[in-house]
Amino acid sequence: xxxxxxxxxxxxxxxxxxxxxxxxxxxxxxxxxxxxxxxxxxxxxxxxxxxxxxxxxxxxxxxxxxxxxxxxxxxxxxxxxxxxxxxxxxxxxxxxxxxxxxxxxxxxxxxxxxxxxxxxxxxxxxxxxxxxxxxxxxxxxxxxxxxxxxxxxxxxxxxxxxxxxxxxxxxxxxxxxxxxxxxxxxxxxxxxxxxxxxxxxxxxxxxxxxxxxxxxxxxxxxxxxxxxxxxxxxxxxxxxxxxxxxxxxxxxxxxxxxxxxxxxxxxxxxxxxxxxxxxxxxxxxxxxxxxxxxxxxxxxxxxxxxxxxxxxxxxxxxxxxxxxxxxxxxxxxxxxxxxxxxxxxxxxxxxxxxxxxxxxxxxxxxxxxxxxxxxxxxxxxxxxx
Numbered sequence: 001x002x003x004x005x006x007x008x009x010x011x012x013x014x015x016x017x018x019x020x021x022x023x024x025x026x027x028x029x030x031x032x033x034x035x036x037x038x039x040x041x042x043x044x045x046x047x048x049x050x051x052x053x054x055x056x057x058x059x060x061x062x063x064x065x066x067x068x069x070x071x072x073x074x075x076x077x078x079x080x081x082x083x084x085x086x087x088x089x090x091x092x093x094x095x096x097x098x099x100x101x102x103x104x105x106x107x108x109x110x111x112x113x114x115x116x117x118x119x120x121x122x123x124x125x126x127x128x129x130x131x132x133x134x135x136x137x138x139x140x141x142x143x144x145x146x147x148x149x150x151x152x153x154x155x156x157x158x159x160x161x162x163x164x165x166x167x168x169x170x171x172x173x174x175x176x177x178x179x180x181x182x183x184x185x186x187x188x189x190x191x192x193x194x195x196x197x198x199x200x201x202x203x204x205x206x207x208x209x210x211x212x213x214x215x216x217x218x219x220x221x222x223x224x225x226x227x228x229x230x231x232x233x234x235x236x237x238x239x240x241x242x243x244x245x246x247x248x249x250x251x252x253x254x255x256x257x258x259x260x261x262x263x264x265x266x267x268x269x270x271x272x273x274x275x276x277x278x279x280x281x282x283x284x285x286x287x288x289x290x291x292x293x294x295x296x297x298x299x300x301x302x303x304x305x306x307x308x309x310x311x312x313x314x315x316x317x318x319x320x321x322x323x324x325x326x327x328x329x330x331x332x333x334x335x336x337x338x339x340x341x342x343x344x345x346x347x348x349x350x351x352x353x354x355x356x357x358x359x360x361x362x363x364x365x366x367x368x369x370x371x372x373x374x375x376x377x378x379x380x381x382x383x384x385x
Contacts, residue, residue, distance in 0.1 A: 007308035025317020028270035065204035106187035123169030137180035311361030318357025
């Protein structure tokens with residue numbers, strides 16, 4: 001109990017110094033948690049990928065299409081339960097700053113393969129009953145204040161012209177990790193218009209999503225699908241949905257590595273700051289430590305006293321930083337919803353923040369404690385901080 005009282009008194013003896021150190025620690029932990037959450041958001045698509053889905057694309061590149069006739073052949077592969085398809089539409093809504101994923105999808109079973117997209121049955125039926133209908137994610141609809149029945153004009157660039165879609169449904173995510181910023185419309189409507197304006201590229205899809213009965217058979221099914229179209233004009237590459245998503249992440253891997261490095265540099269800087277603070281404190285209190293030794297308190301007591309003060313400061317700063325992480329992350333999530341649709345602070349990040357705070361506190365106390373234990377009583381009593 002006496003040790004605890006001394007730790008509390010020493011922690012708040014130099015209130016300005018302690019306050020500034022706590023604030024610095026809080027800013028460092030806040031920055032670390034936000035940067036780690038940013039990295040998690042980068043990998044969110046891969047993390048949320050279903051093991052029951054494979055993606056088949058053109059082996060040359062995703063920008064090249066494949067014939068719609070491939071679907072029937074893929075359905076015949078043993079282990080395949082369902083096959084749906086999609087086309088990247090791109091286009092411009094209002095202006096180029098208002099970006100969100102836009103895809104033409106089909107057939108009617110498309111959303112059965114994506115149970116994470118929760119759509120009221122009547123809205124889904126309305127979507128399939130109208131050629132130029134569309135479905136949007138909850139966050140997307142909220143941002144642009146869309147409501148059922150609204151007409152949404154999009155200027156095509158891959159597929160030129162003015163496209164007008166009628167909103168028939170708004171989907172919500174089954175979990176917090178579901179992307180609610182996507183925009184879907186009917187592939188047959190796209191193909192119908194392409195046949196009129198660009199007949200040579202009609203009847204083509206961007207990629208197939210293959211539902212498998214048993215994820216353990218994914219490798220076998222992938223090989224069988226690709227074997228079907230070997231030496232054809234449009235050879236295929238089939239991979240798990242997670243691998244498909246990680247392919248996009250790999251394009252920006254250097255940015256992710258840089259963010260990770262910066263997050264740990266921030267921690268290194270605050271470690272140096274807190275270590276310097278504890279070193280200054282230890283020098284100033286050297287006569288007090290000598291007095292404690294004279295009264296019979298051992299080196300273990302001194303080490304616990306110094307470590308306790310250092311850990312108290314680091315934990316106070318770390319706790320403040322973690323508490324601030326949640327409201328600031330919500331602001332980030334709202335402002336960056338279109339670029340980073342899944343931006344949630346995970347428990348792993350919080351536990352890392354707590355662990356780092358505790359580690360910094362203990363490491364910062366090592367040198368001051370070692371110095372206080374080594375100093376003789378006479379030397380310490382005559383020390384001037």
